[in-house]
Amino acid sequence: MVTxxxxxxxxxEESIPLLERAGIVPEEDLAKTRRLIVGTSIPGVRLVVxxxxDVPTYVRYGAADLGIAGRDVLLEDGGEGLYELADLGIATCRLMVASPIDEMAREGARSWTRLRVATKYVRITERYLAAQGIQADIIHLYGSMELAPLVGLADRIVDLVSSGRTLAANGLKPIEHVLDVSAWLVANRAAMKMKYEALRPVIACLAGSEGNERYRATTYARRDLRCGVQGPARAQRDRFARRRGGGPRDYRGRARPGRCRTAHVDRASRWARGAHGCGTGGPGARACRGLRGSDARRAGGPARGRGAYPDISRTSGHRTPHAGGCPGLAPGPEGDGAGPGRSLCAGRQGRLSVIGADERHPCAHRRGRRACHDGPGPGRAAAARTRGRLCGRGRSRVPGGRGAGDRGARLWHGQRAACRQDRGARKRLCGGRQASGIRTSGHRHDCRALGGGDRLRRRHRPLVDRL
Ligand SMILES: Nc1ncnc2c1ncn2[C@@H]1O[C@H](COP(=O)(O)OP(=O)(O)OP(=O)(O)O)[C@@H](O)[C@H]1O
Ligand SMILES: O=P(O)(O)OC[C@H]1O[C@H](OP(=O)(O)OP(=O)(O)O)[C@H](O)[C@@H]1O
Incomplete structure (x- = not known):
């Protein structure tokens, strides 16, 4: 059962049409019913209103597997224990600082000193004011914030503004923009692991339902379609190669001809940003279906002609590869293209991230966690590939040294320490015995034997240090 x-x-109000477009029709009229748990047209999917x-709390504790909540609420809540999957683009408004109109001429918001600010969003407001360097007392209210300045309770408010009518009707004026708000689809982290197969079609249908124009690769797709196929080494090499003006390269730095067989999509991580311009029109293009605008351009799509990848919409965003909607929400075979995730990553969805890089980035990739349900997590898989490539599989080169096999190593010198294959080279350099070593400082730094304790360290310490 998916809740x-x-x-x-x-x-x-705005979720109901979204659900219906996704083929999830409540059994009762949610606006009228007094029941709080309502079944849907999809067996195994139920709604709680x-x-x-409270939505983040229900989802965090697993009382609900998925939830739809405003970004304001999620940020105020903190979002721990949740995956924030997709911006659904509904219930959009802005969180603004507002002040009485007649005060506007007197001072700007930035000149505040020890003002009183009334808001429902204490946490967000604290962070906002701190970032602005403004000292203020925050007064926590639960609603009707507009009243506070009128009765002398506060000098400013921080509240949601949509049409602006409520502010205007109460003689207030928005003066600073704090945040754009819309509703997001969130998921319980454990459920994403344990019930992933059941959740996947629901997520795909909600996040990618036709008509949901806000479904973008920048959210769900970007974070969720980590296939782990293409590792950082290749992505990085390609990026370097493009900077040099060449095409994609193999681990030896040779031009990599023909079609790239990888379809790595995760641009949420830094290294993968370069992974799309493979220059072949093949994998990059496939991988980047669904990326929009600048993402698509970064992916090399429009650079090779606007019509080259019909699934890339330059302006209007992701054109979901979700042909035919979500018939019955039945999870189809892997890679059947029935959902946005599957069409891009052949079903191997990976880890998810959170709203906006500015808030937090508890990215499983960065932590190297197992995230992909079909294999080791992208972090480990990528690291393994990287190691293999960097060391040239047994070449006795020192990373950063000379030789064709070391090109990758130079690009990825940060990985050197992790490269087991390099041990041989280091050993050869120091022989495990030399007192002063060769290339002393670099050697000392790299040599694993130094990890063996003081005795070894002394033995390896260059003569000059021991004097
Ligand atoms: N004026 C608005 N326009 C668009 N979306 C809004 C607006 N006000 C609130 N929202 C969004 O809808 C969510 C729910 O807001 P709503 O006003 O319906 O309930 P609430 O007053 O915050 O909650 P409660 O009534 O339980 O105290 C908000 O978290 C926000 O994301
Ligand atoms: O810009 P507008 O279109 O006028 O909408 C803004 C109003 O909507 C929300 O209030 P809500 O109706 O949720 O009541 P509340 O203040 O009690 O939360 C918000 O808190 C503003 O008061």
Whole structure:
């Protein structure tokens, strides 16, 4: 059973059409029913309707597997224990600082000193004010913030603004923009591991449902389609190669001809950003279906002609490869293209990330965690590939040294320490015995034998140090 938590209020109003477009039709009218758990047209998918601020809690503790909540609520909550999967593009508004209109001429927001600010969003406001270097007392209210300045409770408010009518009606004016807000699809982390097969079609249908134009590679797809096929070494090499003006390179630095067989998509991580311009029109293009605008350009799509990759929309965003919607939400065979994830990564979805790089990035890749359900996590897989390539599989080169086999190593010198194959080379350099070593400082730094304790360290210490 998949439980989807919906926020009451505005988000619910806009969630219902989204659900219906995705083929998830509630058995009862959610706006009218007093029931809080409602079945849907999809067996095994049910809805719970709760207060917006409670959605993160339900999802965090696994009472709901998925949830739809405003970004304001998620940021205020902190988002621990959640994967923030996709910006659904509904219930959009802005979080603004507002002040009484007549005060506007007197001072700007930045000149505040020890003002009182009323808000429902204490955490966000604290962070915002701290970032601005403004000292203020924050007064926590639960609603009708606009009233606070009118009755002398606060000098400013931080509140959501959509049409601006509420502010205007109360003689207030927005003065600073804090945050763009929209509703996001979130998931319980454990459920994403344990119930992934059941969740996947629901996620795909909600995040990629036709008509959801905000479904972008920048959110769900970008983070979720980590196939782990293409490792960082190759991505990095390609990036370097492109900077040099050449095409993609193999580990020896030779031009890599023909079609690239990889389809790595994760641009959420730095190293992978260069992974798409493979220059072949093959994998990069395939991988980048669904990337929009600058992402697509970065991926090399439009650079090779706007029509080259019909799935890349330059302006309007991701054109979901979700032909035909989500018939019955039945998870199809891997790689059947039925969902945005599968069409891109052949079903091997990986780890997810959070909203916006500016907030946090608990990226499983960076932590090297197992994230891919079909294999080792991208971190480890990538590291393994990197090691293999860097050391040239047994070449007795010192990383950073000379020789064709070391090109990759030079690019990836940061990985040297991890490269087992390099041990041989180091040993040969120091023989495990030399007192002063060869290339002393570099050698000392690299030599694993130094990890063996003081005795070894002394033995390896260059003569000059021992004097
Ligand atoms: N004016 C608005 N326009 C668009 N979206 C809004 C607006 N106000 C709030 N939202 C979004 O809808 C979510 C729920 O807001 P809503 O006003 O329906 O409930 P609430 O007043 O925050 O909650 P409660 O009534 O339980 O205190 C907010 O978290 C925000 O993401
Ligand atoms: O810009 P507008 O279109 O006028 O909408 C903004 C209002 O909507 C929200 O209030 P809500 O109706 O949720 O009531 P609340 O203040 O009690 O939360 C928000 O807190 C503003 O008051």
């Amino acid at each position: 989807l938590a919906l926020s009451k209020g505005r988000i619910l 709760i207060r917006a601020a």
